[in-house]
Amino acid sequence: MKTEIATNYIRKEKLPFIWCSGCGHGIALASILRAVDSIGWKKDEVCMISGIGCCGRMPGYVDCHTLHTTHGRALTFATGIKLANPSLKVIVVMGDGDAVAIGGNHFIHTARRNTDITAIICNNYIYGMTGGQASPTTPRGSFASTAPYGAAEPPFDIVELAIGCGASYVARGTVYHVPALDKLLKKALLHKGFSVVDVLSTCPTAYGRRNKMRTPVENFMWLKENTIGISAAKDKTKEEIGEKTLIGEFLNVSRPEYTELYEKEIVEKAKSIRS
Amino acid sequence: MPLLLSGNEAIVEGALASKCRFFGGYPITPSSDIAELMSIRLPILGGKFIQMEDEIASLGACLGASLTGIKSMTATSGPGFSLMQEHIGFAAMGEIPCVIVDVQRGGPSTGLPTYPSQGDAMQSRWGTHGDHPIIVLTPFSVRECYSLTIRAFNYSEKYRTPVILLSDEILAHLREKVELDTSIEILERGFPNVPPQEYLPFDSRYDVPPLAPYGRGYRFHITGLAHDETGFPTSNPEKVQKLQQRLATKIKEADVRDLDVRFMDDARICIFSYGSTSRSSLRVVNELRKRGERIGFARPITLWPFPYEEVKKLSKKVDMIYVCEMNLGQIVREVERASECDVRFIGKADGTIITPEEILLSI
Numbered sequence: 127m128k129t130e131i132a133t134n135y136i137r138k139e140k141l142p143f144i145w146c147s148g149c150g151h152g153i154a155l156a157s158i159l160r161a162v163d164s165i166g167w168k169k170d171e172v173c174m175i176s177g178i179g180c181c182g183r184m185p186g187y188v189d190c191h192t193l194h195t196t197h198g199r200a201l202t203f204a205t206g207i208k209l210a211n212p213s214l215k216v217i218v219v220m221g222d223g224d225a226v227a228i229g230g231n232h233f234i235h236t237a238r239r240n241t242d243i244t245a246i247i248c249n250n251y252i253y254g255m256t257g258g259q260a261s262p263t264t265p266r267g268s269f270a271s272t273a274p275y276g277a278a279e280p281p282f283d284i285v286e287l288a289i290g291c292g293a294s295y296v297a298r299g300t301v302y303h304v305p306a307l308d309k310l311l312k313k314a315l316l317h318k319g320f321s322v323v324d325v326l327s328t329c330p331t332a333y334g335r336r337n338k339m340r341t342p343v344e345n346f347m348w349l350k351e352n353t354i355g356i357s358a359a360k361d362k363t364k365e366e367i368g369e370k371t372l373i374g375e376f377l378n379v380s381r382p383e384y385t386e387l388y389e390k391e392i393v394e395k396a397k398s399i400r401s
Numbered sequence: 402m403p404l405l406l407s408g409n410e411a412i413v414e415g416a417l418a419s420k421c422r423f424f425g426g427y428p429i430t431p432s433s434d435i436a437e438l439m440s441i442r443l444p445i446l447g448g449k450f451i452q453m454e455d456e457i458a459s460l461g462a463c464l465g466a467s468l469t470g471i472k473s474m475t476a477t478s479g480p481g482f483s484l485m486q487e488h489i490g491f492a493a494m495g496e497i498p499c500v501i502v503d504v505q506r507g508g509p510s511t512g513l514p515t516y517p518s519q520g521d522a523m524q525s526r527w528g529t530h531g532d533h534p535i536i537v538l539t540p541f542s543v544r545e546c547y548s549l550t551i552r553a554f555n556y557s558e559k560y561r562t563p564v565i566l567l568s569d570e571i572l573a574h575l576r577e578k579v580e581l582d583t584s585i586e587i588l589e590r591g592f593p594n595v596p597p598q599e600y601l602p603f604d605s606r607y608d609v610p611p612l613a614p615y616g617r618g619y620r621f622h623i624t625g626l627a628h629d630e631t632g633f634p635t636s637n638p639e640k641v642q643k644l645q646q647r648l649a650t651k652i653k654e655a656d657v658r659d660l661d662v663r664f665m666d667d668a669r670i671c672i673f674s675y676g677s678t679s680r681s682s683l684r685v686v687n688e689l690r691k692r693g694e695r696i697g698f699a700r701p702i703t704l705w706p707f708p709y710e711e712v713k714k715l716s717k718k719v720d721m722i723y724v725c726e727m728n729l730g731q732i733v734r735e736v737e738r739a740s741e742c743d744v745r746f747i748g749k750a751d752g753t754i755i756t757p758e759e760i761l762l763s764i
Contacts, residue, residue, distance in 0.1 A: 190620055193624075195491065202461025203462070206468075208465075209462070392444045397445060
């Protein structure tokens with residue numbers, strides 16, 4: 127797959143991005159747009175919705191129906207949009223704090239309903255926009271402005287969380303492994319049901335700087351060296367895998383999708399009882 | 402044909418008559434039967450009902466649905482109303498029509514389930530942070546629960562604003578014989594009269610720019626951040642001020658303000674109340690009138706924007722206004738601000754209705 131940028135989906139007049147040099151979010155956005163472009167969705171049938179934070183600014187650059195909502199609540203707006211007009215393709219982009227701290231309740235319930243929404247989490251282990259506070263995905267021992275002695279709390283594994291709550295497509299990629307990310311995002315977007323892609327991203331400004339990765343390159347190399355594909359990991363021992371994070375497709379199952387269930391199990395029954 | 406309906410049932414009838422086709426809600430007494438009825442009725446009418454994970458999510462879902470062009474409503478009570486303030490602010494900033502029913506119960510916090518209160522009178526105006534437009538309607542009968550719900554939807558669409566229907570526990574479960582007024586006009590949302598490439602979702606040439614529904618060729622951006630006419634964030638003081646000014650003045654107060662005034666021609670004193678409390682005060686006024694007392698009755702149907710001018714005019718005619726409300730003194734301060742006569746307060750927040758006898762004793 128080519129890694130060109132699908133510029134026809136970009137609101138060019140809104141450039142340059144607000145993101146810092148070395149931020150991975152632009153790479154994630156380019157990957158999302160390539161996936162949308164390769165599917166061939168028309169701009170007018172796509173909604174991109176975000177919450178608050180660096181990732182919250184992403185929809186502003188995309189030429190489709192865009193909605194920049196409140197912190198953690200993007201999935202609630204997405205649920206309303208999808209249920210009210212199931213023909214719309216609904217993509218939600220969130221940061222890690224946005225999705226699983228303040229938005230945790232909405233995340234687990236959207237997964238439980240299995241509504242046809244794709245949730246893409248730009249996971250850079252930190253609250254970047256507010257200046258580098260610890261998030262629910264900050265690795266134990268990492269430093270943050272509110273974890274000056276190292277993060278003591280265990281982090282969430284977004285993949286396990288999504289699977290546990292009922293999402294029907296769950297994957298993890300990184301902004302280093304771009305061709306693989308393109309493929310995962312395309313499958314997620316095409317999947318019928320709640321699909322989650324945990325995109326490991328970079329934040330040299332707020333995270334790397336405090337964790338011995340001052341340059342953007344060091345942040346990207348960290349992603350390269352500390353992740354391993356699921357299939358590659360199969361032939362390796364536990365010791366060989368060590369602390370590395372698994373990337374790839376974790377779950378791809380067919381489960382009844384909520385807006386379809388609503389039509390089949392609620393509308394039809396309501397109308398038959400009525401008649 | 403007359404129907405025997407409760408206040409909550411009449412709200413549902415009003416919403417459905419307004420072509421509300423989306424309801425997102427979370428259970429809370431004494432509003433839950435609105436959600437229950439919507440869950441029965443909406444699927445039959447091709448609408449959508451969803452029980453969300455909390456009240457923040459409920460209003461978020463309503464706003465999402467509203468952006469697709471569907472009229473949307475939620476219903477709650479005090480604790481849930483507190484949670485909804487975040488998205489009431491978003492609806493005000495993003496200018497997204499929606500109706501929020503607050504069936505008041507005693508507060509603060511979990512307070513008094515399920516006993517009546519009018520403790521949310523100020524919260525309904527100022528509950529969310531920042532200056533923002535809002536319209537609050539407050540019914541006093543089952544019949545008005547119906548008609549004001551329709552009016553709430555009409556204002557919401559006309560002014561692209563959240564509208565709050567402030568009911569209370571007494572009205573919620575009070576049953577009355579009502580003839581539903583089917584002649585009330587139902588306002589539909591405006592559609593842009595320019596092609597998509599010329600469309601500005603926050604066009605300052607309008608007081609209320611038309612809102613295009615998602616999926617109909619008009620691609621635009623909505624944010625809770627201060628924004629310019631295109632909908633994109635700005636911190637330019639001139640543009641921010643222009644937005645704030647338009648938001649603050651877009652609701653034509655003269656069109657919306659509504660003070661129900663009775664027996665005021667020769668009155669020397671006036672009882673001022675709203676919502677279910679007005680039922681007790683009207684009883685008192687009727688009784689005293691029979692005895693020949695020169696007493697009048699005033700009741701804001703639109704609580705916010707508050708009818709300052711009308712109250713001022715009224716205050717010039719009387720020696721005393723008694724403000725009667727089920728709280729420790731909220732709207733009485735607005736009456737004091739507007740009035741040129743003495744203002745006295747009759748109120749309590751113990752979870753019981755203010756009876757006609759209590760009002761009589763106080764005056």
